[in-house]
Amino acid sequence: MRTTIYITFCLCLIFSGWRLQAQTLKEYPDSVVLYDSQVRIVFHTANGAIDYHFAGPTDVYNAVGYVLDTRTGLLLTTSLAQHPYSTDAVHDSLGDGIRINIRHMDDRHAISLVQRITLYADRHWVLTDITAASSTGQATVETRNISPLAILPSQQGRVAMSGSEPRILDEPFDNDDWVGVVERHWPDAAGISYEFSALYDNAAFNGLVMGSLTHDCWKTGIVYHTGAAPGQIDSLVVYGGAATPDVPSLPRAYGGRDGTHDVMPHGTLTGAAVASPLIYLGGGTDIRGAFTGYGRANARINGSLDWKGNAPVYWNSFGVEGVLGYEKVMMPPGVAKVSDYLHSLDNFSRWSPPVLSVDSYDQSIYTTDLLASLSKYAKKNGQQMGFYFGPFVVWTWKNSVEQTKLPGTNFSLGEAVLKDEQGKPIAYKDGDWGAYPIDPTHPATRQYIITQLQKAKAIHATFLKIDFLTCGALESITHSDPAISTGMQAYNYGMKMVKHLIDSILGPDIFITEAISPMFPHQYAHTRFISTDVYSHLRDDEKGFPSWGSTEASLATGAHLGWVQGTLWPFTNLDVCIMQHFQKNPDLSEQEIRVRLYAMMVMGSILGDGSDFRQPLAAQRGRKYLNDPRLCAFFSRPQAFLPLKYSDGDGFDQQMAFYGKAKDTLLGLFNFNTHEVFRWRCGLDSLGLKKGKYLVKEFLTGATLATVEAGQDVISLTIPPGDALMAELIPQ
Template sequence: MKTLHVTFFSSIISLFFTFSAAAQTVEAESGVLTGGANIQSCSGCSGSAMVGNLGGPSNGTVVVPVNVSSAGMYNLTIYYCTADPRVIYVTPNNGNYTGINCAPSGGWTTVGSTSINVSLNAGSNTIRLDNGSGGWGPNIDRVTLQPATTITFGAGNYIYYNLATGKYNVYFNNNLVITDAYASCNSNNIYYSHTGYTSRVYAATPVSDAFGSGTKHTITLSGGGLIPMQQVFYTYAGKNYFFTEVLLNGTGANCYRMSPLTTSTAWVPGSGDMRALKVPFDNDAWIRYDAQTFSAANFTGSEVAALYDNTSRNGLVIGSVEHMHWKTGITVTANGNNTLSTLSAYGGYTDGTLTHDGRGHGWVNVGGSTCKSPKILVDYESDWRTAFETYGSANLLAEPRYISSFTGGTPFGWNSWGAIQSSLTLAKANAVVDFFANSCTGFRNSDNTLYIDLDSYWDNLASGGWTGDFSQLTSFANYCKSKGFKPGIYWAPFVDWGKNATGMVEGTSYQYQDCWTKVNGSPMDLDGARAMDPTHPATRGRIAYLVGKFKACGFQMIKLDFLGHATLEADSYYDNSVHTGMEAFRKGMEYVVDQLAGTMLTYAAISPNLATGRYVHMRRIACDAYKDISETGYTLNSTTYGWWQKNLYKYIDADHIVFGTEPIGENRARLTSGLVTGTLITGDDYSATGAWTTAAQSLLQNADLLDIARNGNGKAFRPVEGNTGNQPNELFTATIGGYQYLAILNYGAGAKTYTVNLGRIGLNGGGTYAAVKELFSGTLSSISGNLTVTVPAADAVIYRIDVGAWASTAPVLAKE
């Protein structure tokens, strides 16, 4: 184990200034001034003076000479004064300069600080401070210098931790991306890594876990009468990302908010179409993802955010991979240009709209002597889409599935909520089975089956309600199986629709009012339903009772809905070891999975985007969309920016594929939304005949289309672009087998011509693909360089490109 203590600086030799216990310090006014730079008085500065007029028309500069005994990377902290945002250029040894954004410090005599890492030679060095762009820099009070505690990962990636300040910088591809990040913990007091602690000690230990072999880097902070803190970084061999977390250790360590990464200065390399992606907590209430322009970004999203250049696709993804205790928020605030004034990842996020909470986040580890934040992944890639896919997979590694594995083929099927809804009867359900058995025989998954799922109002088939006779449900399940299909059922285990205070909870001796979730003393309603405490014996008793009934009927699939009700922060929970909404959610979902005992394909509808991954096989990317082009657009906004959740779930799907009486173009678009999301769950009333049956017999029996989902094992398509704000992308692409698929959707009211660059969708743009098929029409063609196609209004096309049928168009030179 290697240990470096903050007071160890014997390797540093100063030419013009003396050592301090924290770091070398040099007053700016002792440097060499040129141009218009001058010394000004400053009551708040050390030495009561500072250097001003840096930059400007006369190009004022100050040059600080330093001398170090060994070559290496050093933390340079710059203390400055400014009343408005300014930039200081830092140039070591007349080399390349780096511009650093300096946020307003509070005035011209109030000192702020920022830091950068500089590479110095053994012996004499110079550091020039100015503003070479012709603008004005801040006034400089002093600088400090000390050897950097260096954490390397990936290729050209570094974390430089400053043991003197408790802050750290992050470089990706040798570019400074995150500056002066720090950790904070909100307990009875707020503890900051850069404030109050008098000792910071670094240690490195090996680690081996689901992410591979790596190193755990721990900075232990103590002293100052504060609860000891640890900042932890995890790096792994060959990985371009790292994880970070923060802990408090000692009496009073429990917290309601913890951030391992907060900074007022962050930048993503790029000069193209810069974007910051806000991600919702769940898929409820027609919520949308929002890829905001970087210069105007201002949001707190849930669990993860992305900062990227859509033109080059370079991008940074920051997000939590742990969801058992905390709701995580990612705050992004722009400076009005391509830098951020706030970037913060923290556990303890609640919001009345996004998380639906009516009170603040609960406390974690109440009564314990240690408290840990969620673990945050930080990944920068040449393609932001790759970073998101890495993030999705990391969630599955960090919190493996609690539910047993599902090994069947990509689910295809039908759900009654698409059209029949409350009119569900046994006769209609059986007639739907007959339609697929007799009139739509080509619509089957790779297991040659379908899931026929009864949604809400399945109890129309239960005489006497939930405590009555389930024989019609058993009859339906048996009829499905007789035709080679798998019967499915629906339930929302954590909600009370009736809101009857004295009503008895099925399967128990409790009244419903005994198990309602309370917020500020009142029952919590969401989506018209009353939330039930997931830890209460009444809630658990009802789960055991009804799941037992479903199993006895022979159901092989269950759709679980309104799971977000189980995540709500509450005044208290029946289980007194539970203090947060996510802890309650975990208890509730684990109990549901235990009762199902591996008997059913488990499918989530309204539910948290990430935390649900441990407990289900399949999840809707968006909810309550049906048939027209606007609803397809809503669904595909979620697929555009949430496709990567396929790396967490076995399958994701696009909600009901309903054709109804819509034009054929809108039907093609609706089917395409399912194919690009990964599975096909239809929803028309196939107990009756209409335009929808004709559409189904055509579209749902097109083998070329069905093979996308069958052979792709539910693979979700990537968006080609990520600059559509809260709207969907028009182009999606995926490689499945030997084919590259390209889906193009026109959501507009008029025809639109698309010219698609093959290189932009991952193909070789320098040749010809000779075997290209548009799958709705069956048209065969070839393409070179660009694909140009006109798509009618509210319509879609899907191209299948044989990547093996490519030939270079370059001329072949004859041999001499």
């Protein structure tokens, strides 16, 4: 051993047989080891490969980095002969840590790869990135594919994770088309997750969370292929440069619609040096905490919006009519009647002024002047106005794209639309009537957004729903701004512009919710839809309903995303609840409504409703549920629950469990199996409770469900088929 470096702070913990007294860096003849109580990083100085070992345990062996240069081809860190390194003490917004800087280089290659690996004190997660740089300063790097973490069979790379129920979390790029999160099983699982993923044991929650922390240049992909042995990964690559087309012949979540929706390759980045995305690796005995760490790290690096005061509550018109007024389902007097009805719900209105959120609307009926008059009417009822628009999309007829004027500008849509390599307009939603993405960097787009926000100002809107944001992230043959070469660069540019224009035109206290959108960058909104529109029926296979948009499908995805609330955004958004029926769908049962509300609770969602309260049954149910004092108090400060039992697999018979802390502990249990009961047993210690006597009551009715006696350490509850339970544990 040559050198031992200590950054002093006491740990005195035991991990895998090591007794540690400090975060430590040690140098050996053939390796450098950086470790703390939960993480051990081994840099092999002979070939440049890296091992990562996390408590759990999860072990990564022989990881490499690479760049795929458009001119010189693939270059691995292990393909270079020399691997000199240095170390730095790090003090930044994430904390204090130690960084290893490795320059993979030799005289045969014009490009070197500079790898950085940082371990922070008391964080138990690792950050890594890689930069491809000209070795002499003379060459230029150009790439659309760069990876700081690649586990490749050709390099004897592998990942091994302990546990009896190994899973890979496969995340879609955005929340469009009712594509859910997929939990992949062994063996022979292969695919690509976007921006983040996790390897975990479904029974014990140990595992590894990985994901990108920078979102201003690259779309990040995580390509995986499982090994034959349970818990072993033979191939895993985390890279910047993901761009995948839709493949309609494939299932939605398996390559059909879960990708980036691109028809063009990812744009290239060019320069004397090109950096990869910064990647987070957080492993240990509980991935729920690792995901929270991932969210917090994103917020520290990129910022996040906060919200002063209580969460907004709102009514949205889309549940009544897809394009408000188009089919004459609800004309303006109907909106006024909804306003009057909401005014009668004193608890719904108690915590914050309800918002009338008019969604997509027939502009020949709901003119700006008409919406302004509705805003005045709503104000008399103590309510506020919402406004809907898509900043990077225009809907029009396919044969008129080149001639259509971009509203509020002197430009045609053909001048601003994103185009493919043949110079033809790209359609985000294809058809005779289609959705066309417009370039976030084009001056016409800026003027179009200003025009929309001036409408919002004219109606005194305080709540914005911005939609089809994914359009702005699509790759294009070119962008108006020559400095922009990738879809994510353009999207980040555009979202920053949108937020600046909102602040300057409407003011800083405007609540922004993202509908169809990528997960990242997150810092320009207060909340984002967990999934596509939710219609409130129980399951996707329910007779008479669409095979999408169910409560089960939205919660199955949301079960893995509660960590975003309080880290990326102040709140989540599980879309609106429905008191009777969504648009032309059949009527819902009251049980379905209750299950839906409980799903919104466990997700920490803001409370929205999309019902036609002119209908007596909807009005009756609204008074029962939307005016419930305890429910309204919860949604004034919603908090996401912690999962106790995740969704798992593609079936509809999901059984999920969550717990949250309010005044007393809340336990949310969901049984989407319509034929079998769900018997749930849980130790009090899993809920953070000490042994003692507890009364278990149903949240809404106050009915006593069970009693936990002082000598018991387990709670047992039964949930009927197709039902849910929100139980409150009250200490006695």
